[in-house]
Amino acid sequence: MAELPEIIIFAQQMNKQLSSKIFDSVNIKQEKILNMDKPQFSNLIVRKEVLNVYHKGKWIFMDLSDDYFLLLNLGMGADILYHEKNQELPEDYHIHFNFTDNSGFTCKFWWIGRAELIASNELSDHKPTKDIAISPLDHDFDLKHFENLIKGRSQIKNILLNQKKIGGIGNVYVHDILFKAQIHPKKLVNQLEHFQIENLYHSMVNQLKDALEKGGLFYEKDFFGKEWGFTRDYFLVAYNEGKPCPVCGTTIEKIKTGSTSSYICPECQKL
Template identity: 60%
Template sequence: MAELPELMVLSKQMNDKLKSKEFGLVDVVQEKCLNIGADDFQRQIRGKTVKKVYIKGKWIFFELSDDYHLLLNLGMGADVLYYKSSEDFMEEYQCRFHFTDDSGFTCKFWWFGHVELIRDNELGKHKPTKNIAISPFDSDFTLDYFRKICKGRSQIKNLMLNQKKIGGIGNGYIHDILFKSKIHPQKPVDSLEPSQIDNLFENMIENLKFSLNKKGLAYEKDFYGENGGFTKDLFLVAYKEGEKCPDCFKTIEKIKTGSTSSYICPQCQKL
């Protein structure tokens, strides 16, 4: 599942490649991934141009002409792939967006993907995105901001996965972020020392930027079909159940944390 680094790579490539292109044909194979009927969707988006592509949390936003936005959510994973001409696109997809210059891109969702066309004046009422918080890559995501949201009795992992607090982080990167900070995922936020919060902030930014520089996870594709460079061996404890902790050599465990699982070192991350 694509998270902040992968979505940042994808959205930047889309912004660079698609800006000023005009939508022509839109081929919808699976109508249920749309927020409106396929006929209305195709009619409304045709002729609009791409002004800017950016991300908000785990959503990709296309700012379009005529005061519209196209919103794309990859769900549990997707291949979103660019093609140069109508002879080159992948044959399997739920949606295909074709531009008037004969280029385009396809969306092949693995599970639960969404494509929504919304007027700009309706964005503030769009329930899935209206309350998404800023991401660790935003300039306003400062240490002071992080300190302010680190309050209450909730478990630290739950807080960091809460998209209303921190946009874009999912269950992929959080294991190593917490391990580097020597914090158990079920630790109550209000039990953390100020120095632990500061250290957690630094490790979060460092971990996500490292992955961004690697162009994301190795099993995720970018806009041109290239896999990222963050391979499994670069994880510290994540997805390494039964292996040795890189710091103390205790056995890494997989534990249940609410609706998700977590990989931890029981020695380095004591509850």
């Protein structure tokens, strides 16, 4: 599942490659990914120019001419692939966007992905995105901002995954974020010491920056079909159930944390 590092890379690549291109046509094979019927979507997007591409949480925002946005959500994973003129398309995709220069890109969503056209004046009411918080790699997300979020009796993992609190973190990077800070995922927020909050902030930022610098998760591909470089070898406790902790040697465990599972070292991350 694409999380903040992967979404940032997609947005950067798409902005550089697609800026100033004009939509010529769209081939829709799966109408369920849209927020309107196929004819309306197709008619609306034609002749619109790509002005800017950026991210918000786990969503890709494409700012278009005529006061519209194309929003992409990769769901549980997706192949979002750019195609040059006359380049052969993949056999399987849900939607193909074609530009006037005959370049384009296809989207194949593995599960619950979305492609939505939203008028600019309706964006503030768009339920899936209107309340997404800023991300840990945003300029304004400093330690003070993080400290203001860490309040109440919620479990700390739930706070980290709450997109209304912190945009972009999912159940891939969160395990090692908590491990590096030596915090159990079920630890209540109001039980954390100030030094633990500070350690958690730096662990979160450093983990996401490291993944971004390595090019994102290995099992996904970027906008040009290149496999990314953050492989399983870089995970410390995440997905390493039964292996020794890299710090103390204790056997790594997989535990249930609400609707998700977590990987922990029971010695380094005592509850």
